[in-house]
Structures are given as structure tokens and as C-alpha cells.
Amino acid sequence: xxxxxxxxxxxxxxxxxxxxxxxxWCTRSPEMEEDVALANIALDxxxxxxxxxxxxxxxxxxxxxxxxxxxxxxDREFRNALLVELPDRDFAVMIAKLLFLSAYQxxxxxxxxxxxxxxLAAIAAKAVKESAYHLDHATLWTLRxxxxxxxxHARMQAAVDEVxxxxxxxxxxxxxxxxxxxxxxxxxxxxxxxxRPADGWAPAGGRAGRHTEQLSYLLxxxxxxxxxxxxxxx
Amino acid sequence: xxxxxxxxxxPSVRAGAxxxxxxxxxxxxxxxxxxxxxxxxxxxSVEADAGGRVTVTITPTYSGCPAxxxxxxxxRTALAAAGYRDVDVVTRLAPPWTTDLISESGRIKLASxxxxxxxRVAGPVPVALSVTCPRCGSLDxxxxxxxxxxxxxxxxxxxxxREPFDQIKPL
Numbered sequence: 278x279x280x281x282x283x284x285x286x287x288x289x290x291x292x293x294x295x296x297x298x299x300x301x302w303c304t305r306s307p308e309m310e311e312d313v314a315l316a317n318i319a320l321d322x323x324x325x326x327x328x329x330x331x332x333x334x335x336x337x338x339x340x341x342x343x344x345x346x347x348x349x350x351x352d353r354e355f356r357n358a359l360l361v362e363l364p365d366r367d368f369a370v371m372i373a374k375l376l377f378l379s380a381y382q383x384x385x386x387x388x389x390x391x392x393x394x395x396x397l398a399a400i401a402a403k404a405v406k407e408s409a410y411h412l413d414h415a416t417l418w419t420l421r422x423x424x425x426x427x428x429x430h431a432r433m434q435a436a437v438d439e440v441x442x443x444x445x446x447x448x449x450x451x452x453x454x455x456x457x458x459x460x461x462x463x464x465x466x467x468x469x470x471x472x473r474p475a476d477g478w479a480p481a482g483g484r485a486g487r488h489t490e491q492l493s494y495l496l497x498x499x500x501x502x503x504x505x506x507x508x509x510x511x
Numbered sequence: 512x513x514x515x516x517x518x519x520x521x522p523s524v525r526a527g528a529x530x531x532x533x534x535x536x537x538x539x540x541x542x543x544x545x546x547x548x549x550x551x552x553x554x555x556s557v558e559a560d561a562g563g564r565v566t567v568t569i570t571p572t573y574s575g576c577p578a579x580x581x582x583x584x585x586x587r588t589a590l591a592a593a594g595y596r597d598v599d600v601v602t603r604l605a606p607p608w609t610t611d612l613i614s615e616s617g618r619i620k621l622a623s624x625x626x627x628x629x630x631r632v633a634g635p636v637p638v639a640l641s642v643t644c645p646r647c648g649s650l651d652x653x654x655x656x657x658x659x660x661x662x663x664x665x666x667x668x669x670x671x672x673r674e675p676f677d678q679i680k681p682l
Contacts, residue, residue: 310666314658321662324575328604399605403574406607406682410657 278393282337283356284450285397286346287484288385289329290357293347294492295378296322297499298365307368314414318375321407328400348503352493353486360443362483362492369422369429369436376415377440380461381447383408384454416465423469430470437466438474445479531565532557534593541581542661543679545624548582552612555603564597565590570608572682573662609633610663610682621645627667627678642678644669654678 299319306312330343341349361378365371386408389401422433448455466473482488503509535557536549548554548569555568567586571579583600590598610629613621618628622645630642641650649671657680659666665680 310656310658313660313666314656317658317662320575320577321573322575324571324573328574395605399607400574403571403604403607406609407573410680414657 279336280332280392280394280397282333283484285329285333285336287356287358287450289326289333289346290355291361291378291382292322292329293326294355294357294361294495295375296320296326297495298361298371299375301365302371315371318411318414321404321411325400325404325407332396332400344503348500352488352496355483355486355488355492355496357483357488357492358443358446359480359483359489360440360447362489362495363440363443364491367432367436369432370439372415372418372422373433373436373440375411376419376465377444377447377462379408379411379415380458380465381444381454383412384457384461385451388451388454419465419471420469423466423471433469434471437471441474442478442480445476446481446483449481449484529593531559531590531593531595534589534595535567535586538582538585538589541578541585542663543621543626545620545626546613546617548586550614550617550620552608552610552614552617553582559595562597563595564599565595566599566601568601568603570603572608576662578661608682610679613679621679625676626664627676629679629681632681642667644671644674645676646674647672 296319299315299322302315303312303319306315326347327343330346334341334343334346360374363370363374365374383405386401386405390398390405392398392401419433422429424430425433448458463473536547536554538548538554540546540548540551540553543551551572553569553572555570556566557568558566560566567590569579569582569586579602586600587598590596609632611632613628621628625645627642627645642652642654643650644652644667647669649669651670652667653670654665655668655675656666658664659677659680663679663682664677666675667678668675
């Protein structure tokens with residue numbers, strides 16, 4: 278059984294855009310160990326993105342490989358959820374995004390590891406083990422910042438409040454995963470002395486290619502080299 | 512004129528050349544150079560067909576492991592040096608790699624190189640045991656970061672000898 282191209286692109290683009298955002302933190306983190314940690318998580322996400330985009334290109338059958346899909350699509354052709362493209366204006370925002378995303382990816386990959394599409398199942402079976410480490414890392418920071426100083430608590434709460442509305446879109450295709458996700462995330466927020474925001478505004482559109490302008494800036498930077506020197510290798 | 516050898520070796524493979532399996536099994540991992548790819552559990556199989564074509568199957572440790580390209584290239588180079596020219600290197604994801612695939616000899620080599628081997632993942636309910644310092648053997652160690660110098664390592668420190676060390680993290 279084969280998965281549809283849009284579905285593979287959605288999963289792959291979530292991972293690719295996350296990798297690109299996390300890569301920005303290398304040399305900008307609060308400590309050197311964090312530079313290394315975020316670069317490692319970015320590398321895991323990039324690895325999964327490459328596997329998924331390569332597969333998407335084969336299913337599409339139009340001769341596009343992973344590079345063509347990553348570097349030569351425009352913003353409207355990306356299928357990632359809006360959450361992952363949001364700018365990391367604060368360290369706490371990056372951590373909140375990573376917490377919500379990795380809790381979701383862990384549940385989703387665990388389910389997909391048993392998918393009838395054997396190729397997708399194999400990718401997910403690897404990724405689920407890696408996402409456990411990502412979730413653990415984001416959890417530790419959420420606890421440290423939320424249950425930290427007055428300043429760190431306020432910034433972590435502001436970050437959670439800011440990105441919470443964007444988490445709804447993650448469950449467009451798998452609404453039944455949200456209760457499990459909620460119980461995992463609510464437990465972390467409670468232990469971090471943070472308030473779980475109320476549900477309300479639920480921006481969406483990423484899966485259909487309708488993005489915030491932030492994705493365009495991200496893609497411009499990510500794609501400029503490949504577009505300026507098509508086919509360049511080193 | 513020397514007649515071409517028959518059997519599983521390709522015509523270009525000289526008589527007495529080492530078996531393809533032995534050649535590939537001896538290739539070192541580019542990031543954990545004390546280990547061979549066989550000891551690391553990255554090597555899945557080596558098959559030579561009647562026409563002399565060698566198919567090597569490998570599996571990545573982590574999805575984004577950047578060493579895979581180097582491993583593919585090292586396998587080809589080693590096989591070419593032994594006379595095997597017709598080589599196909601295939602990557603297979605399933606079943607996913609786990610640190611349990613690291614062999615006993617691999618674990619001993621890691622420890623002697625100052626890298627703590629991983630705890631076993633499969634088996635009874637995992638118990639959070641402390642990691643033994645590979646330098647002084649102390650159990651009084653602390654984890655500094657779940658992420659280290661490569662995707663597969665965590666960073667630890669020994670409170671006994673005060674030295675930092677890498678650990679292959681269980682996966």
C-alpha cells in the first residue's frame with residue numbers, strides 16, 4: 278500500500294522546516310551543550326525529512342528527488358503545519374514549539390510504525406525512537422524555565438500562550454491522537470507550574486499550502502544557494 | 512592465458528582474494544573508528560551472486576546519520592582493493608537499528624577507547640542504572656547532556672576522576 282504524496286509532504290515538510298529553524302540556534306544557544314543538542318535534533322529531523330521527501334518524489338513519479346522537493350518548491354507548495362514555521366523570537370518559544378511538536382510526532386510515528394505502507398512504517402519505526410529523545414529534551418527545558426525564576430516562568434508561559442493556538446492544526450488528519458497528546462503535554466505544563474491555555478482561535482491552512490509570511494523568509498534563505506547554482510555539488 | 516576463476520568470484524577477482532564478507536566486515540565506522548561496521552551492527556548482509564556482483568546491505572544508526580555516505584564509499588573502496596568491482600550498496604531501514612546490535616567485542620572496544628557502551632534496551636523492565644566511567648570505573652557519574660559529539664552519543668562526567676566522557680545512548 279502506498280501513501281499519498283500530500284501526506285508524505287506534510288510529514289516531511291514538518292521535519293524539514295523544524296530542522297531549518299533549529300539549525301539557526303547553533304552558536305546562539307544559552308550554553309554550548311545546547312548548541313550541540315539542538316543541532317543533533319535538527320539532524321534527526323533532517324534525516325527523517327530526506328527519507329520522506331525521497332519517498333514522496335518516487336510516489337509522485339515526476340522525476341523530483343529530495344533536493345528538487347526541498348529547494349525548488351515555492352511556499353504555497355509546502356505542506357507543513359504553521360506551528361513549525363513560526364519564528365523563534367525567544368528561546369522559550371523554540372522550546373514550546375519543540376515540546377508540542379515532539380509530543381505529537383512521538384504519537385504519530387508510533388502509530389505509523391504499524392502502517393500498511395511498509396516503507397512509511399520503516400521510516401516511522403526509526404523516527405519514533407529519536408522523537409523520544411527530542412520530547413525528553415524539550416520537557417527538561419520546559420520544567421527548568423517554567424519552574425525557574427520569575428523571569429523564566431513569565432517567558433515560558435508567554436511562549437506557551439503564543440504557540441498553543443497553532444497546535445490544533447497538527448490534529449487535522451488524526452483528531453483521535455489529540456486526547457493522548459493533551460494528557461502528555463498537560464502533565465509537563467502542570468509540573469512546570471505553567472497554565473494550560475484555553476482552546477479558542479485555531480489558525481490552520483499549512484496542509485493546504487496557505488502559510489504565514491515567515492515561511493517565505495525561511496525558504497528564501499534555505500533555497501538561495503541551490504537556486505543560484507542549480508545542481509551544484511561538493 | 513589464465514582462465515577466469517569460476518564460482519562466486521567475479522572474473523576480475525584474483526584467486527585467493529579474501530571473501531567479500533570478510534572485506535566488508537573489517538571496514539571501520541568513520542565516527543567510531545575503534546569499531547567495525549559489523550561490530551556496530553550497521554552491516555546487515557553481504558551477498559555475492561554467480562556473476563560476481565556483490566550486494567552489501569547496511570542500516571543507518573540514526574535517520575540523519577551523516578556517516579552513511581562515508582560508509583558506503585569506504586565499503587566500495589575496500590571491496591575494490593580486494594578486486595571486487597561490481598558492487599551495490601543497499602540501505603535498509605527495517606527493522607530499525609538499536610544499540611543492542613552492538614556486539615560484545617564492540618562494547619569492550621568502546622570502553623577501552625573511553626566511550627561508555629549503552630545499556631541493553633530489550634529485555635526486562637529497564638532500570639535506570641548509573642553509567643560506569645570508562646576511565647576510572649567509578650559509578651559516581653552524571654549526565655551533562657543527552658546529546659553529544661555525534662547523533663548516537665550523550666555527554667557524561669565522572670564525579671570521581673572529574674573527566675568528561677561520551678556514552679553511546681541506548682536506542
